Amino acid sequence: MAGKEQGFYQVFEVFSRKAPDAPMQHQFSLLAPNEEIALVMAQENFMRREPVADLWVVKRDYIRRMSEDEKAALKRLDNKDYRLTRGYGDLKKRWRKYEQQALDEKEILSWKGEIQR
Template structure:
């Protein structure tokens, strides 16, 4: 196995993921070299859990993680047109609201009319 241009031989590459709380998303923490899954888990616990509180720890052999290829990336570009989700059209909302508030009658002005009919 080759990792970053180096031959690993006996060791395998594992990726370590963790959660700080049970509700938190998994976050990638680091990669490590170990001869098997059991030692990889022990090494991850020793290197990571002693530093931070952890609710969940996942150790996954890198070979088991599938990455999308270039052909599949092309398919993602078709799904990328999500401009309708952006809120660019509301950038001037504060300015428009201020203008609207200036045209609204306040209580003091309404009470000053005293029976006058305004058109």
């Protein structure tokens, strides 16, 4: 079915969001003769299960996919790992270790006598 019509029926993709500020999510695909019937089928099959703030029904042929060349362009050309946040997962542990090694006020004041000698 990959984007082709199946005789009388066409493939539609159904998207919905649960709240007005929620992201749109793909729910399922369905076969229908036209957009109006596809919308009715989506409402009947989906909206009776859970509340929906918005429902989109899109003919699969209208959705453009990236070509393999376009996908290849998405790969990083240079090393920008420093921009990724995964390196900060142990920051709390490292900070605690640093604090334990830091000098406290009492220790610094205890040096007073040794420095004057």
